[in-house]
Amino acid sequence: MIMGQNKTFYLIDGSSYIYRAFYAIGRLTNAKGMPTQAVYGFNQMILKVLRDEDPDYVCVVFDAPGPTFRSEIFADYKANRQKMPEDLTVQIPYIKDLVHYHGIPQMELEGCEADDLIATLTRWSRDQDLDVVIVSADKDLMQLIQDPHIRQWDPQKDKVFREREVAERYGVTPRQMKDFLALMGDSSDNIPGVKGVGEKTARALLEQWDSLEEIYSHIEDVTPPSVRKKLLEHREAAYLSRKLVGFKRDVVIERGLADFARQPTSLADLARLYDELDFKTLIDALRQEHSDIGPVAEETNKAQIDNRLVSSQQDFDDLIVRLKRHKEFSIDLETTSQDPMLAKIVGVALCWEDDSAYYVPVAHEGPNSDQQLSRERVLRALEPLLSRDSFGKIGQNAKYEWVVFKQHGIDFRGIAFDTMVASYLLDPEKRSHRLERIAAEHLGEGMLTYTDLTGKGKNQIGFQQVDVTQAAEYACGDANIAWRLMPVLKQKLADSGLVTLYETLELPLIEILAGMEHRGILVDSNKLESLSIELEKSMDQQTARIYELAGEEFNIQSPKQLAQILFDKLGLRVIKKTKTGPSTDVNVLEQLALEHPIAEHVLAYRSLAKLKGTYADALAKLIHPQTGRIHTSFNQTVTATGRLSSSDPNLQNIPIRSEEGKKIREAFIASPDCCLLSVDYSQIELRILAHYSQDEHLVQAFRENADVHRRTAAEMFGIPPLEVTPEMRRQAKTINFGIIYGMGPFGLAQRLYISNTMAKAAIDRYFERYRGVKQFIDASIETARKAGYTETLLGRKRAVPELHSRNRNVRQQGERLAINTPIQGTAADLIKKAMIDVEGALHQARLNTAMLLQVHDELLFEVPVKELDDARELIRERMEQVWPLSVPLTVEMGWGENWAEAHA
DNA sequence: ATCGCAACGTAC
C-alpha cells in the first residue's frame, strides 16, 4: 500500500455535489418555505468526509460563474444546460457558509470550472508529495488518477476509484479516459463526441488502440466499416471534444499549503445555520457531540457595555457611594492563581446595572499599571459591603471569591446568586459550566476568555501581567454577564421548579463548602514520607522478582509491555481484551495467578505503586505551605446525580479497604486538642430504595434495624437469618447494590463468578421476594420515559433522553440511569441538607466543631476533645432527622487521633 | 514541552 505514508489533500468537487444533492433529495424546506435540500445533502457529504477521513488538508472547489476557455473554443458548450433553478440558486450562499463553518477552505477562480481547479490542485499537491483524494462522483475527473498517490472517492456511495477500479468499471485506463469521453461525447454538457459512438464502441476501440491518435492512424483497420465511417466523419468533433473534456492544469495557485489546512469547526455558527434551516436532527447530533453548544443564539456578538476603569481615589470613593445604594451587585475577582488558597487579588470587577461595569485594579504589574489604588485600601473600603448579608452578591463560582477573600482577611457573606450553580441545576450533565458557555447558551453572547488575555502553555502569563485596559474589559465583561444572567437563570429555574432546591440547598451549601475548603485537613507529612519510602522498598522487591520471573526488565506500569511479557513471552492465556490489546486488569491477573507466580507479584506491585503514586506522594505535594493542611476543592457542579466531587486532591477516594491503604488514612490527623469524628449514614441508598418502593420486606428490615444483607440472603435462600453464612450474605450484598445500579444478569454473574443462568435465577428470585422493589423500578423507568427526566426527593432533575433511543443498549443505559439517579441523587440531597443543618446547629450551639470533609455518605469533623460528647449528640440528631422517610435514617460514628481510627 | 486518550484503580 503506497497511500497513507504522506499527508493527504482532499479535493472536494463542490459544484457537482450541489447538483447531486439538489436532485437526489426530494424537496425539503424550512418553516419559512425556503428550499434546503441541497444544503442538507451537501452537509451530509461534508460530514462524511470530515468524520470518516479527518483530512489534514482539504478544499471545496466550485465552478466560477461566467465563461471559460471551453465556451471560447466551442460556443455551444453546455448550451443545452438549463440555467440553475431558482430553488437551487438561493441555497448556494448557505452552502458556502456551511463549508466555512465546518472549517474547510474553499476556492473558485474566474474562467475555471471546478474540474480545472481540481486538476491543477492535484498536480500542485503531487509536486509537494501529498497524497490526493478527489472527492467526486464525476467520471470526467478519473483521467487524473494517473499515479498510485491519487484516488477518487464518492462518499455517498463510499466507492473508491484507483487505476484498477477505473479499468474494471470502464474498461479503459485513467490515461485513456479523456479519449474515451471524447469519443462518447456527453449530452448533458453538449460535448459532441463522435456521433453514433457510445460507451461500448469507444471502449472496444481503446482496447485495440491506445489513443485517439492511434485510432486515426490505423483508421483503415477499424471495423466494422460503419464505425470507421463515423470516425472519419466526425474527426474534428472528436478532437474538439477531447479539448473540452480535458482540463486546464496551469491555473496559478496563489496559496500555500497551510492555507488548505482544516480549521476548527465554528460550532455556534454551524448551530445557528442548522437552526435557520430547521435541521433539527443535525442540531441534536451536534449537541450530542459537543455538549457545550447552547441554544442557538440570534447573535454571538459581544454586548457593548461601558467598562469603567477605576484608578483614582476619587473615582473609587464615588463607586463605593453608588454601590451602597444598591442592594445587589455582581462581583468577579482577578487574581494570581486558580487556586484560591494561593491567589492574591489583582483586581476587583463590580456590576449593578445592565449597561456598565467597573474594574478596580489593585496589584497589576504589566502595561498601564502605573495608576492604581492599593489592594489594602480597596479591600478595607469594600469590606463592609462584602461581609454584610444585606448586600446580595452575585457571582460565577462565588465559592472561589469566598475563599480568596477569607485569605485576605475578609468574611464574604450574602451570596445571593451563583450563575455556575444555577446552570448546573438546569442541566447537571453539561460538560462545562464556565461563564463563556453559560453566556452563549442563555444570553447568546460571546465573551473574552481568560486565555485570550493570558495565553496558555509555556507562554502563559499571570493575570497581574495583563494590560490593565484589557483586564478591565475582560473583568467588566465577566461581572456584567453574571449580572445579566441572573434574571434569565432565575426565570429558567422557576420554569423548571428548581427554585426551592436552589435557594434552600445549593446556595447555602456554597459557603459551607467554602469554609471546609479554607479550613483544610491536617496531614502528617512525615508519616506520608516514611510511608512513601516503605512503599518504594516493597516495590523494589516486587520489581526484582517480576524481572526474574519474566527473564528480562521492562516497565511494569505499562500495560502494553506487561501484556507482551505475560501473553507473548510467557504464553499465558488472554482472558479479556481491551480496545487496544489483551487486558491486564485485576480480574485477569487474579485468574492468571493460578497459573503463573508472576501475576501475584504484578498485583502486589500495582497496589504498592498506586498507594505511592496516587496517594502518599501526591498528597504530600498538595500540603499547603502556610497551613500545613490539605485544602481540597469540593466541586458542586460536576456530577450528573447531584453528588459533590472532590479534586486537587480528591479526598473522596482515599483507600480504606486494604490494610496497606488504611495507612494513608492514618496520615490525616486531628489538630492539637481535637479528634477526628467520622459520621456516616448507614445504608442510606438502600433505605431510600425502601422509602421509595415501600417494599414490605425492605421497609420492615430497616424498621427493625436489622442487618439488611443478612435479611436479603435469608429471603433469597429461604432460610432463617441466623443460618445465613458469610458467603451467602456477601452474595446478597452484591445483589442489593446491583439493584441500585440497575445491574443485569450478566453483571451479577461476573461479580459473583456464577453462570448467567444462575444469576438470572437469583435476580428473578430477588424480585419475587421484593415485589415492591420490582414495581418501583418499573414505575421509575416509566415516569422518566414520560417526563423525559428523572427526579430526586428534593426535586433535582436529570434529563434521560436515552430512554427514547432506538438503540437498545442506549435505552437500557437510560433505564439504569432512571433507577440509579433518584436513589443516588436523593442520598446526595439529604447529606447536603444535613451539612446545612449541622453547620447551623453547631453555630447556634456555639461549638467549635468544624466540618472538614464530605464523602458521599460520610461527614468528617474536627472536634475539640472537650466538646466531643455535645458534638456527637448534636450531629447525630441533625443527620438522622434530616428528612422524614418511611424508614429511619441512622448514622454510625467513630472518632480518634486520625481518620483511620475514626472510621473504626 | 504539551495535550489527549486509554488503561487501570481508588472511593461511595
Add this chain to the structure above:
DNA sequence: GACGTACGTTGCGATC
C-alpha cells in the same frame, strides 16, 4: 454490550 457516580496516575502517541 452487559453496574451507577466520580478523580488521578502512568504510558504513549500525536502535535506544537
